[in-house]
Amino acid sequence: MSYKPDEALLMAYLYGELQGEQKQKVEEYLANNAQAAAELESLQFVRKAFTHIEDKEVIAPPIVLESSNTRALWKTHYGRMILAIAASFTLLILVGKFTGMNIRFENQVSTIGFGQEKNTSLNQSAEQPSLSATDVQQMIDVSLEKNNLAWQANLAETQNQVDAVVRKNLVSYSNQQFDALVKKVSVASDEQIRQFALSLQADNARMIKDYLTLNSGDQRKYMEELLVDFAKYLEQQHRNDLQVMQARINTLEQNSNVFQYETEQILTSIISSVDNSSGLVTKN
Amino acid sequence: MHAKKIQDEAMMHSDSLIERARSGDRIAQGKLVQLWYKRIYNYCYKFFLDHDLAMEASQKTFISMCRNIEALQDVMRFKSWLYKIAVNCCREEARRTKGARAVSLDQVINLDSEESPHWEKTVRKQEDPEKQFQQQELSDMLQQCLMELSNEQREVVIMKEFEGLKFREIAEALNLSENTVKSRMYYGLDALKRILEKRNITKETISYEL
Secondary structure: OOOOOOOHHHHHHHOOOOOHHHHHHHHHHHHHHHHHHHHHHHHHHHHHHHHHHOOOOOOOOOOOOOOOOOHHHHHHHHHHHHHHHHHHHHHHHHHHHHHHHHEEEOOOOEEEEEEEOHHHHHHHHOOOOOHHHHHHHHHHHHHHHHHHHHHHHHHHHHHHHHHHHHHHHHHHHHHHHHHHHHHHHHHHHHHHHHHHHHOOOOOOOOHHHHHHHHHHHHHHHHHHHHHHHHHHHHHHHHHHHHHHHHHEEEHHHHHHHHHHHHHHHHHHHEEEEEHHHHHHHHHH | HHHHHHHHHHHOOHHHHHHHOOOOHHHHHHHHHHHHHHHHHHHHHHHHHHHHHHHHHHHHHHHHHHHHHOOOOHHHHHHHEEEEEEHHHHHHHHHHHHOOOOOHHHOOOOOOOOOHHHOOOOOOOOOOOOHHHHHHHHHHHHHHHHOOHHHHHHHHOOOOOOOHOOOOHHHHHOOOOHHHHHHHHHHHHHHHHHHHOOOOHHHHHHHHHH
Protein backbone atom coordinates (compact mmCIF):
# COMPACT_ATOMS: atom_id res chain seq x y z
CA MET A 1 0.00 0.00 0.00
CA SER A 2 3.09 2.19 -0.18
CA TYR A 3 2.36 3.13 -3.83
CA LYS A 4 2.75 6.84 -4.45
CA PRO A 5 2.69 8.17 -7.99
CA ASP A 6 5.33 10.79 -8.76
CA GLU A 7 4.61 14.19 -10.29
CA ALA A 8 5.17 12.94 -13.80
CA LEU A 9 2.54 10.22 -13.42
CA LEU A 10 0.12 12.66 -11.81
CA MET A 11 0.56 15.08 -14.71
CA ALA A 12 0.02 12.33 -17.27
CA TYR A 13 -3.14 11.37 -15.37
CA LEU A 14 -4.32 14.98 -15.14
CA TYR A 15 -3.99 15.44 -18.93
CA GLY A 16 -5.52 12.05 -19.76
CA GLU A 17 -2.33 10.61 -21.19
CA LEU A 18 -2.29 7.67 -18.82
CA GLN A 19 -3.84 4.36 -19.78
CA GLY A 20 -4.46 0.84 -18.55
CA GLU A 21 -3.03 -0.44 -15.30
CA GLN A 22 -1.17 2.74 -14.41
CA LYS A 23 -4.31 4.83 -14.73
CA GLN A 24 -6.18 2.37 -12.52
CA LYS A 25 -3.44 2.46 -9.89
CA VAL A 26 -3.44 6.27 -9.78
CA GLU A 27 -7.23 6.29 -9.50
CA GLU A 28 -7.06 3.83 -6.61
CA TYR A 29 -4.39 5.91 -4.93
CA LEU A 30 -6.45 9.09 -5.27
CA ALA A 31 -9.55 7.30 -3.96
CA ASN A 32 -7.63 6.23 -0.86
CA ASN A 33 -5.72 9.46 -0.38
CA ALA A 34 -7.96 12.47 0.10
CA GLN A 35 -5.10 14.92 0.45
CA ALA A 36 -3.55 13.96 -2.84
CA ALA A 37 -6.98 14.07 -4.50
CA ALA A 38 -7.57 17.57 -3.15
CA GLU A 39 -4.19 18.71 -4.39
CA LEU A 40 -4.89 17.37 -7.82
CA GLU A 41 -8.28 19.04 -7.71
CA SER A 42 -6.64 22.38 -6.97
CA LEU A 43 -4.36 21.91 -9.95
CA GLN A 44 -7.40 21.09 -12.04
CA PHE A 45 -8.89 24.40 -10.87
CA VAL A 46 -5.76 26.23 -12.01
CA ARG A 47 -6.14 24.63 -15.42
CA LYS A 48 -9.78 25.67 -15.54
CA ALA A 49 -8.94 29.22 -14.52
CA PHE A 50 -6.47 29.58 -17.34
CA THR A 51 -9.06 28.59 -19.94
CA HIS A 52 -10.26 32.20 -19.51
CA ILE A 53 -7.23 33.43 -21.38
CA GLU A 54 -8.40 34.01 -24.90
CA ASP A 55 -6.36 33.60 -28.05
CA LYS A 56 -5.34 36.84 -29.71
CA GLU A 57 -6.58 37.29 -33.23
CA VAL A 58 -3.78 38.02 -35.64
CA ILE A 59 -3.34 38.22 -39.39
CA ALA A 60 -0.27 36.49 -40.76
CA PRO A 61 1.99 39.03 -42.47
CA PRO A 62 3.51 37.96 -45.79
CA ILE A 63 6.76 36.09 -45.24
CA VAL A 64 9.18 37.09 -47.98
CA LEU A 65 12.21 34.93 -48.59
CA GLU A 66 15.00 35.66 -51.03
CA SER A 67 14.25 33.88 -54.29
CA SER A 68 17.33 31.72 -54.43
CA ASN A 69 17.46 29.23 -51.66
CA THR A 70 20.84 27.91 -52.73
CA ARG A 71 23.60 28.01 -50.18
CA ALA A 72 26.86 29.77 -50.88
CA LEU A 73 29.58 27.46 -52.20
CA TRP A 74 31.82 27.95 -49.18
CA LYS A 75 28.97 26.96 -46.89
CA THR A 76 28.56 23.52 -48.42
CA HIS A 77 30.48 20.57 -47.08
CA TYR A 78 32.55 20.02 -50.23
CA GLY A 79 33.18 23.70 -50.68
CA ARG A 80 34.62 23.88 -47.18
CA MET A 81 36.76 20.83 -47.82
CA ILE A 82 38.17 22.27 -51.04
CA LEU A 83 38.82 25.59 -49.33
CA ALA A 84 40.58 23.81 -46.47
CA ILE A 85 42.83 21.90 -48.89
CA ALA A 86 43.62 25.09 -50.85
CA ALA A 87 44.45 26.93 -47.62
CA SER A 88 46.72 24.09 -46.50
CA PHE A 89 48.61 24.23 -49.81
CA THR A 90 48.99 27.98 -49.60
CA LEU A 91 50.33 27.64 -46.06
CA LEU A 92 52.78 24.96 -47.17
CA ILE A 93 54.03 27.10 -50.03
CA LEU A 94 54.43 30.13 -47.75
CA VAL A 95 56.28 28.11 -45.13
CA GLY A 96 58.45 26.65 -47.91
CA LYS A 97 59.21 30.13 -49.20
CA PHE A 98 60.33 31.47 -45.84
CA THR A 99 62.26 28.44 -44.67
CA GLY A 100 63.86 27.88 -48.08
CA MET A 101 62.43 24.39 -48.29
CA ASN A 102 63.39 22.43 -51.34
CA ILE A 103 61.58 19.29 -52.47
CA ARG A 104 62.88 17.67 -55.62
CA PHE A 105 62.78 14.39 -57.51
CA GLU A 106 65.64 14.16 -59.96
CA ASN A 107 67.56 11.23 -61.50
CA GLN A 108 65.55 8.78 -59.37
CA VAL A 109 66.61 10.62 -56.22
CA SER A 110 64.08 12.52 -54.12
CA THR A 111 65.45 15.36 -52.05
CA ILE A 112 63.91 17.38 -49.23
CA GLY A 113 66.03 20.14 -47.83
CA PHE A 114 66.10 23.56 -46.21
CA GLY A 115 68.25 26.47 -47.23
CA GLN A 116 71.03 26.57 -49.87
CA GLU A 117 71.96 23.22 -51.31
CA LYS A 118 75.64 22.15 -51.41
CA ASN A 119 75.98 20.42 -54.76
CA THR A 120 79.39 18.90 -55.67
CA SER A 121 78.31 17.38 -58.97
CA LEU A 122 77.42 20.82 -60.21
CA ASN A 123 81.00 22.10 -59.55
CA GLN A 124 82.49 19.13 -61.38
CA SER A 125 80.47 19.77 -64.44
CA ALA A 126 81.44 23.44 -64.28
CA GLU A 127 85.13 22.55 -64.62
CA GLN A 128 84.59 20.78 -67.95
CA PRO A 129 84.56 23.00 -71.06
CA SER A 130 80.98 23.47 -71.99
CA LEU A 131 79.64 23.55 -75.53
CA SER A 132 77.81 26.58 -76.64
CA ALA A 133 74.89 26.55 -79.11
CA THR A 134 77.00 28.03 -81.93
CA ASP A 135 79.67 25.32 -81.43
CA VAL A 136 77.07 22.61 -81.76
CA GLN A 137 75.64 24.32 -84.83
CA GLN A 138 79.07 24.51 -86.41
CA MET A 139 79.72 20.84 -85.71
CA ILE A 140 76.42 19.89 -87.33
CA ASP A 141 77.20 22.08 -90.37
CA VAL A 142 80.67 20.54 -90.86
CA SER A 143 79.42 16.98 -90.66
CA LEU A 144 76.56 17.77 -93.07
CA GLU A 145 79.04 19.27 -95.56
CA LYS A 146 81.28 16.19 -95.40
CA ASN A 147 78.34 13.95 -95.95
CA ASN A 148 77.18 15.95 -98.97
CA LEU A 149 80.62 15.83 -100.60
CA ALA A 150 80.92 12.06 -100.19
CA TRP A 151 77.44 11.55 -101.70
CA GLN A 152 78.25 13.77 -104.66
CA ALA A 153 81.50 11.87 -105.41
CA ASN A 154 79.67 8.56 -105.21
CA LEU A 155 76.92 9.75 -107.53
CA ALA A 156 79.38 11.03 -110.18
CA GLU A 157 81.25 7.70 -110.17
CA THR A 158 78.18 5.54 -110.73
CA GLN A 159 76.97 7.88 -113.47
CA ASN A 160 80.29 7.49 -115.33
CA GLN A 161 80.17 3.72 -115.02
CA VAL A 162 76.64 3.53 -116.42
CA ASP A 163 77.58 5.80 -119.33
CA ALA A 164 80.57 3.65 -120.23
CA VAL A 165 78.52 0.42 -120.27
CA VAL A 166 75.84 1.96 -122.49
CA ARG A 167 78.38 3.34 -124.92
CA LYS A 168 80.14 -0.01 -125.16
CA ASN A 169 76.92 -1.82 -125.93
CA LEU A 170 75.99 0.69 -128.60
CA VAL A 171 79.32 0.23 -130.33
CA SER A 172 79.06 -3.59 -130.35
CA TYR A 173 75.62 -3.58 -132.01
CA SER A 174 75.90 -1.73 -135.36
CA ASN A 175 73.03 -0.83 -137.66
CA GLN A 176 73.61 -3.56 -140.29
CA GLN A 177 73.43 -6.28 -137.76
CA PHE A 178 70.19 -4.85 -136.56
CA ASP A 179 68.65 -4.91 -140.11
CA ALA A 180 69.70 -8.52 -140.70
CA LEU A 181 68.30 -9.50 -137.39
CA VAL A 182 64.99 -7.78 -138.17
CA LYS A 183 64.74 -9.40 -141.66
CA LYS A 184 65.47 -12.79 -140.21
CA VAL A 185 62.85 -12.33 -137.69
CA SER A 186 60.26 -11.23 -140.34
CA VAL A 187 61.02 -14.16 -142.72
CA ALA A 188 60.85 -16.59 -139.93
CA SER A 189 57.52 -15.28 -138.95
CA ASP A 190 56.08 -15.62 -142.58
CA GLU A 191 57.14 -19.23 -142.81
CA GLN A 192 55.77 -20.01 -139.46
CA ILE A 193 52.40 -18.54 -140.40
CA ARG A 194 52.20 -20.56 -143.59
CA GLN A 195 53.11 -23.76 -141.83
CA PHE A 196 50.59 -23.08 -139.18
CA ALA A 197 47.83 -22.46 -141.77
CA LEU A 198 48.68 -25.68 -143.61
CA SER A 199 48.67 -27.75 -140.52
CA LEU A 200 45.39 -26.16 -139.57
CA GLN A 201 43.81 -27.08 -142.93
CA ALA A 202 45.07 -30.69 -142.76
CA ASP A 203 43.75 -31.06 -139.26
CA ASN A 204 40.39 -29.72 -140.30
CA ALA A 205 40.06 -32.08 -143.32
CA ARG A 206 41.02 -35.07 -141.24
CA MET A 207 38.55 -34.21 -138.62
CA ILE A 208 35.66 -33.78 -141.07
CA LYS A 209 36.51 -37.08 -142.82
CA ASP A 210 36.62 -38.94 -139.57
CA TYR A 211 33.35 -37.46 -138.61
CA LEU A 212 31.67 -38.43 -141.91
CA THR A 213 32.97 -42.01 -141.91
CA LEU A 214 32.01 -42.43 -138.32
CA ASN A 215 28.64 -41.01 -139.01
CA SER A 216 27.85 -43.23 -142.13
CA GLY A 217 29.07 -46.44 -140.41
CA ASP A 218 26.89 -45.77 -137.44
CA GLN A 219 23.90 -45.06 -139.65
CA ARG A 220 24.32 -48.26 -141.62
CA LYS A 221 24.66 -50.27 -138.50
CA TYR A 222 21.56 -48.75 -137.12
CA MET A 223 19.55 -49.43 -140.30
CA GLU A 224 20.66 -53.03 -140.32
CA GLU A 225 19.64 -53.45 -136.74
CA LEU A 226 16.33 -51.86 -137.54
CA LEU A 227 15.67 -54.24 -140.45
CA VAL A 228 16.63 -57.28 -138.43
CA ASP A 229 14.35 -56.18 -135.66
CA PHE A 230 11.51 -55.64 -138.10
CA ALA A 231 12.00 -59.10 -139.64
CA LYS A 232 12.01 -60.62 -136.22
CA TYR A 233 8.85 -58.81 -135.42
CA LEU A 234 7.10 -59.98 -138.57
CA GLU A 235 8.11 -63.56 -137.90
CA GLN A 236 6.76 -63.36 -134.41
CA GLN A 237 3.53 -61.95 -135.76
CA HIS A 238 3.23 -64.84 -138.25
CA ARG A 239 3.86 -67.31 -135.52
CA ASN A 240 1.21 -65.77 -133.35
CA ASP A 241 -1.31 -65.78 -136.20
CA LEU A 242 -0.63 -69.41 -136.91
CA GLN A 243 -1.08 -70.21 -133.26
CA VAL A 244 -4.37 -68.39 -133.19
CA MET A 245 -5.55 -70.20 -136.32
CA GLN A 246 -4.46 -73.49 -134.85
CA ALA A 247 -6.45 -72.76 -131.73
CA ARG A 248 -9.48 -71.82 -133.77
CA ILE A 249 -9.23 -75.04 -135.81
CA ASN A 250 -8.88 -77.00 -132.59
CA THR A 251 -11.99 -75.49 -131.15
CA LEU A 252 -13.87 -76.15 -134.40
CA GLU A 253 -12.71 -79.73 -134.31
CA GLN A 254 -13.84 -80.06 -130.74
CA ASN A 255 -17.18 -78.54 -131.57
CA SER A 256 -17.70 -80.91 -134.51
CA ASN A 257 -16.72 -83.79 -132.30
CA VAL A 258 -19.23 -82.76 -129.68
CA PHE A 259 -21.86 -82.27 -132.36
CA GLN A 260 -21.09 -85.67 -133.73
CA TYR A 261 -21.32 -87.20 -130.34
CA GLU A 262 -24.62 -85.53 -129.66
CA THR A 263 -26.13 -86.55 -133.01
CA GLU A 264 -24.98 -90.01 -132.32
CA GLN A 265 -26.67 -90.02 -129.02
CA ILE A 266 -29.82 -88.56 -130.50
CA LEU A 267 -29.78 -91.06 -133.28
CA THR A 268 -29.29 -93.91 -130.85
CA SER A 269 -32.10 -92.60 -128.72
CA ILE A 270 -34.31 -92.23 -131.76
CA ILE A 271 -33.36 -95.64 -132.96
CA SER A 272 -34.02 -97.14 -129.62
CA SER A 273 -37.34 -95.38 -129.38
CA VAL A 274 -38.23 -96.49 -132.82
CA ASP A 275 -37.21 -99.99 -131.95
CA ASN A 276 -39.37 -99.91 -128.88
CA SER A 277 -42.36 -98.64 -130.80
CA SER A 278 -41.90 -101.15 -133.53
CA GLY A 279 -41.55 -103.83 -130.97
CA LEU A 280 -44.83 -102.84 -129.41
CA VAL A 281 -46.43 -102.79 -132.75
CA THR A 282 -45.25 -106.23 -133.52
CA LYS A 283 -46.44 -107.49 -130.22
CA ASN A 284 -49.79 -106.09 -130.81
CA MET B 1 -16.45 28.66 -33.79
CA HIS B 2 -17.15 26.69 -36.93
CA ALA B 3 -14.29 28.38 -38.75
CA LYS B 4 -11.96 27.55 -35.90
CA LYS B 5 -12.99 23.92 -36.11
CA ILE B 6 -12.27 23.88 -39.82
CA GLN B 7 -8.84 25.38 -39.21
CA ASP B 8 -8.05 22.78 -36.54
CA GLU B 9 -9.09 20.04 -38.95
CA ALA B 10 -6.89 21.54 -41.64
CA MET B 11 -3.95 21.61 -39.24
CA MET B 12 -4.51 17.99 -38.31
CA HIS B 13 -4.59 16.88 -41.93
CA SER B 14 -1.86 19.04 -43.37
CA ASP B 15 0.52 16.12 -44.09
CA SER B 16 0.32 16.52 -47.86
CA LEU B 17 0.76 20.28 -47.49
CA ILE B 18 3.88 19.72 -45.40
CA GLU B 19 5.14 17.22 -47.98
CA ARG B 20 4.71 19.78 -50.75
CA ALA B 21 6.29 22.52 -48.66
CA ARG B 22 9.20 20.19 -47.96
CA SER B 23 9.76 19.67 -51.68
CA GLY B 24 10.17 23.44 -52.11
CA ASP B 25 6.60 24.44 -53.05
CA ARG B 26 6.42 28.14 -52.06
CA ILE B 27 2.60 28.19 -52.21
CA ALA B 28 2.38 25.26 -49.79
CA GLN B 29 4.85 27.00 -47.50
CA GLY B 30 2.69 30.12 -47.62
CA LYS B 31 -0.38 28.08 -46.74
CA LEU B 32 1.45 26.49 -43.82
CA VAL B 33 2.34 29.96 -42.56
CA GLN B 34 -1.32 31.03 -42.79
CA LEU B 35 -2.41 27.86 -41.03
CA TRP B 36 0.03 28.00 -38.14
CA TYR B 37 0.65 31.72 -37.69
CA LYS B 38 -2.08 32.28 -35.14
CA ARG B 39 -0.91 29.40 -32.96
CA ILE B 40 2.73 30.38 -33.01
CA TYR B 41 1.88 34.04 -32.47
CA ASN B 42 -0.25 33.17 -29.44
CA TYR B 43 2.54 30.99 -28.05
CA CYS B 44 4.97 33.88 -28.45
CA TYR B 45 2.48 36.42 -27.09
CA LYS B 46 1.91 34.36 -23.96
CA PHE B 47 5.65 33.97 -23.59
CA PHE B 48 6.39 37.71 -23.89
CA LEU B 49 3.03 39.30 -23.15
CA ASP B 50 4.04 41.77 -25.84
CA HIS B 51 2.57 42.07 -29.31
CA ASP B 52 5.68 43.45 -31.05
CA LEU B 53 8.05 40.89 -29.62
CA ALA B 54 5.54 38.15 -30.37
CA MET B 55 5.25 39.32 -33.99
CA GLU B 56 9.01 39.49 -34.31
CA ALA B 57 9.53 36.01 -32.90
CA SER B 58 6.66 34.55 -34.97
CA GLN B 59 8.02 35.99 -38.19
CA LYS B 60 11.48 34.70 -37.44
CA THR B 61 9.98 31.31 -36.67
CA PHE B 62 8.24 31.12 -40.03
CA ILE B 63 11.21 32.43 -41.98
CA SER B 64 13.29 29.73 -40.36
CA MET B 65 10.55 27.17 -41.08
CA CYS B 66 10.48 28.03 -44.79
CA ARG B 67 14.27 27.92 -45.02
CA ASN B 68 14.72 24.64 -43.21
CA ILE B 69 11.58 22.64 -43.95
CA GLU B 70 13.43 20.72 -46.69
CA ALA B 71 15.60 19.19 -43.97
CA LEU B 72 12.58 18.01 -41.94
CA GLN B 73 12.92 14.23 -41.68
CA ASP B 74 9.51 13.12 -40.48
CA VAL B 75 6.28 14.84 -41.52
CA MET B 76 4.58 13.49 -38.39
CA ARG B 77 6.97 15.50 -36.21
CA PHE B 78 6.24 18.80 -37.96
CA LYS B 79 4.30 20.21 -35.01
CA SER B 80 7.01 19.59 -32.42
CA TRP B 81 9.63 20.74 -34.94
CA LEU B 82 7.76 24.03 -35.54
CA TYR B 83 7.38 24.67 -31.79
CA LYS B 84 11.07 23.90 -31.34
CA ILE B 85 11.87 26.72 -33.77
CA ALA B 86 9.37 28.99 -32.00
CA VAL B 87 10.92 28.20 -28.60
CA ASN B 88 14.40 28.98 -29.92
CA CYS B 89 13.24 32.21 -31.57
CA CYS B 90 11.53 33.33 -28.35
CA ARG B 91 14.61 32.55 -26.27
CA GLU B 92 16.82 34.40 -28.72
CA GLU B 93 14.47 37.38 -28.76
CA ALA B 94 14.32 37.39 -24.96
CA ARG B 95 18.13 37.33 -24.78
CA ARG B 96 18.41 40.09 -27.34
CA THR B 97 15.95 42.41 -25.59
CA LYS B 98 17.14 41.66 -22.07
CA GLY B 99 19.66 44.49 -22.00
CA ALA B 100 17.80 46.75 -24.42
CA ARG B 101 15.22 47.84 -21.86
CA ALA B 102 12.63 48.25 -24.59
CA VAL B 103 9.17 48.87 -23.28
CA SER B 104 6.00 48.32 -25.27
CA LEU B 105 3.94 51.42 -26.00
CA ASP B 106 1.00 49.61 -24.46
CA GLN B 107 2.78 49.84 -21.15
CA VAL B 108 3.89 53.48 -21.53
CA ILE B 109 0.59 54.97 -22.61
CA ASN B 110 -2.25 54.93 -20.20
CA LEU B 111 -4.69 52.54 -21.83
CA ASP B 112 -7.66 54.26 -20.32
CA SER B 113 -6.76 57.76 -21.45
CA GLU B 114 -8.62 59.14 -24.41
CA GLU B 115 -5.55 59.58 -26.62
CA SER B 116 -4.52 55.98 -26.14
CA PRO B 117 -4.34 53.97 -29.37
CA HIS B 118 -5.94 51.16 -27.39
CA TRP B 119 -9.34 52.70 -28.17
CA GLU B 120 -8.73 52.42 -31.87
CA LYS B 121 -8.29 48.68 -31.79
CA THR B 122 -11.16 46.81 -33.33
CA VAL B 123 -12.77 44.75 -30.65
CA ARG B 124 -15.16 41.93 -31.35
CA LYS B 125 -18.69 43.12 -30.75
CA GLN B 126 -20.48 41.21 -28.06
CA GLU B 127 -23.95 41.39 -26.70
CA ASP B 128 -22.81 42.32 -23.23
CA PRO B 129 -20.00 44.90 -23.18
CA GLU B 130 -19.62 44.65 -19.41
CA LYS B 131 -19.10 40.91 -19.53
CA GLN B 132 -16.70 41.38 -22.34
CA PHE B 133 -14.73 43.90 -20.33
CA GLN B 134 -14.62 41.58 -17.33
CA GLN B 135 -13.48 38.73 -19.50
CA GLN B 136 -10.72 40.88 -20.97
CA GLU B 137 -9.62 42.00 -17.52
CA LEU B 138 -9.48 38.43 -16.22
CA SER B 139 -7.58 37.32 -19.29
CA ASP B 140 -5.01 40.07 -18.84
CA MET B 141 -4.64 39.26 -15.17
CA LEU B 142 -4.09 35.57 -15.87
CA GLN B 143 -1.56 36.47 -18.55
CA GLN B 144 0.37 38.46 -16.00
CA CYS B 145 0.26 35.46 -13.63
CA LEU B 146 1.84 33.42 -16.40
CA MET B 147 4.63 35.97 -16.73
CA GLU B 148 5.59 35.35 -13.11
CA LEU B 149 6.65 31.80 -13.94
CA SER B 150 10.24 31.02 -14.90
CA ASN B 151 10.91 30.83 -18.64
CA GLU B 152 11.34 27.04 -18.55
CA GLN B 153 8.05 26.48 -16.71
CA ARG B 154 6.24 29.04 -18.86
CA GLU B 155 7.32 27.28 -22.08
CA VAL B 156 5.97 23.94 -20.85
CA VAL B 157 2.73 25.37 -19.44
CA ILE B 158 1.92 27.33 -22.62
CA MET B 159 2.65 24.39 -24.90
CA LYS B 160 0.62 21.97 -22.82
CA GLU B 161 -2.23 24.10 -21.55
CA PHE B 162 -2.82 26.45 -24.48
CA GLU B 163 -1.29 24.78 -27.48
CA GLY B 164 -2.47 21.27 -26.58
CA LEU B 165 0.79 19.48 -27.39
CA LYS B 166 1.33 16.00 -26.00
CA PHE B 167 4.09 15.57 -23.42
CA ARG B 168 6.06 13.60 -26.03
CA GLU B 169 5.85 16.51 -28.48
CA ILE B 170 6.89 19.04 -25.84
CA ALA B 171 9.83 16.82 -24.92
CA GLU B 172 10.87 16.75 -28.60
CA ALA B 173 10.47 20.52 -28.96
CA LEU B 174 12.53 21.26 -25.86
CA ASN B 175 15.03 18.43 -26.26
CA LEU B 176 14.16 17.09 -22.84
CA SER B 177 12.97 13.77 -21.47
CA GLU B 178 9.21 13.31 -21.08
CA ASN B 179 9.54 12.93 -17.31
CA THR B 180 11.39 16.24 -17.01
CA VAL B 181 8.65 17.93 -19.02
CA LYS B 182 5.95 16.40 -16.81
CA SER B 183 7.65 17.43 -13.60
CA ARG B 184 8.21 20.97 -14.96
CA MET B 185 4.51 21.04 -15.75
CA TYR B 186 3.66 19.92 -12.23
CA TYR B 187 5.81 22.57 -10.60
CA GLY B 188 4.55 25.13 -13.09
CA LEU B 189 0.93 24.42 -12.21
CA ASP B 190 1.82 24.40 -8.52
CA ALA B 191 3.51 27.76 -8.87
CA LEU B 192 0.51 29.14 -10.75
CA LYS B 193 -1.75 27.91 -8.00
CA ARG B 194 0.25 29.88 -5.45
CA ILE B 195 0.32 32.94 -7.69
CA LEU B 196 -3.45 32.79 -8.07
CA GLU B 197 -3.86 32.44 -4.33
CA LYS B 198 -1.59 35.41 -3.79
CA ARG B 199 -3.74 37.47 -6.17
CA ASN B 200 -6.80 36.17 -4.43
CA ILE B 201 -8.18 34.48 -7.51
CA THR B 202 -10.30 31.56 -6.38
CA LYS B 203 -13.26 29.58 -7.68
CA GLU B 204 -15.60 32.03 -6.06
CA THR B 205 -13.97 35.20 -7.38
CA ILE B 206 -13.83 33.83 -10.89
CA SER B 207 -17.51 32.86 -10.84
CA TYR B 208 -18.28 36.29 -9.38
CA GLU B 209 -16.30 37.99 -12.08
CA LEU B 210 -18.09 36.15 -14.87
